[in-house]
Amino acid sequence: MRFRHALAVTALLTLGACATRPDASDPDAVAEFEQNNDPLEPANRVSYAVHDAIDQAVFEPAARGYRYVVPEPVRLSIRNVLANLRTPVILLNDVLQGESERARVTLGRFMVNSTLGIAGILDVSENWGMPGHYEDFGQTLAVWGLGEGPFLFIPILGPSNPRDLVGTAVDFASDPLTYFGQGAVVDALALTRTGLTVLDIREGLIATITPVREGSLDPYATFRSGYRQRRNAAIRNQEPQRGVGQNTGSGAGRGLGFTVPLR
Numbered sequence: 229m230r231f232r233h234a235l236a237v238t239a240l241l242t243l244g245a246c247a248t249r250p251d252a253s254d255p256d257a258v259a260e261f262e263q264n265n266d267p268l269e270p271a272n273r274v275s276y277a278v279h280d281a282i283d284q285a286v287f288e289p290a291a292r293g294y295r296y297v298v299p300e301p302v303r304l305s306i307r308n309v310l311a312n313l314r315t316p317v318i319l320l321n322d323v324l325q326g327e328s329e330r331a332r333v334t335l336g337r338f339m340v341n342s343t344l345g346i347a348g349i350l351d352v353s354e355n356w357g358m359p360g361h362y363e364d365f366g367q368t369l370a371v372w373g374l375g376e377g378p379f380l381f382i383p384i385l386g387p388s389n390p391r392d393l394v395g396t397a398v399d400f401a402s403d404p405l406t407y408f409g410q411g412a413v414v415d416a417l418a419l420t421r422t423g424l425t426v427l428d429i430r431e432g433l434i435a436t437i438t439p440v441r442e443g444s445l446d447p448y449a450t451f452r453s454g455y456r457q458r459r460n461a462a463i464r465n466q467e468p469q470r471g472v473g474q475n476t477g478s479g480a481g482r483g484l485g486f487t488v489p490l491r
Contacts, residue, residue: 265379265389266452272381276448279383280441283430288437291430305349307428311360312341312348313421317399321363325371330465333358362462365402366395370463379452387455 266272295303315338322331337353337360345352354360369391370376377390385396400406405421408414444450 264449264452265376265456267378268380272379272452273448275381275383276451279381279386280447282383283437287426287430288434291427291434294427295431295434303428303431306424307432308341308345308351309348310421310425310428311351312338312345313405314403316404317365317402318361318363320402321365321368321399324365324368325363327363327465330361330363334361361465364392364395365398366392366459367463369395376459379456381448381452387451392459 298306315334319331319334319338322328322334337358340353340356340358341348341351344350351360374391376392380388380390380393382388382393388396405418408418440447440450440454
């Protein structure tokens, strides 16, 4: 709960600082300003610096340790299980977007992988020609016509925007596992799921984030551009399927950076 409150405070503080819009006499600067959709850039860059420091101190070393200790087949099985657990949220958003065929595939994958795939450990459906995909309520709001709002960079959560922040909250509320009750066992399982999700997402992004951080003249601008392009592609259902450079299993569909489930 405290974590969620901290995120809300961070978002409000971020909204308090705006970059100055270029003078109308410079059309090129105005066009770049509008294309970046980043009126809060000064505050966002501070947030990115905080995020990057936390990532280099905590999340990246943990992800590299996870990759070193856990064999790749086991990591893939964990990713499959996490993807299977997220199926109800994906199915709901398929339905809300009117994507009946994608909803049929999502439901079929869940039934097959939960049974023949041994609770999702094996992705049997993909071998049967039913690859997985990622959907969230931020994408649903976009399909319904809601604008994204200004670009935001939230420490730990990574790149986002007001529409996707609302989507994250709705996805959390619509996850059936959210309502499994309280108790030591339930809390331990929820914490384990969250921890594995963070490790899985960050491990899958090592090959993406490290080259940008080390080789880009402006990593922040690169991540901003990459996030917005990837989200727009996902909204149009043009995101690559799993196995083609995207971790769709445990919540990385928002692209560069990582999103921590609020549980």
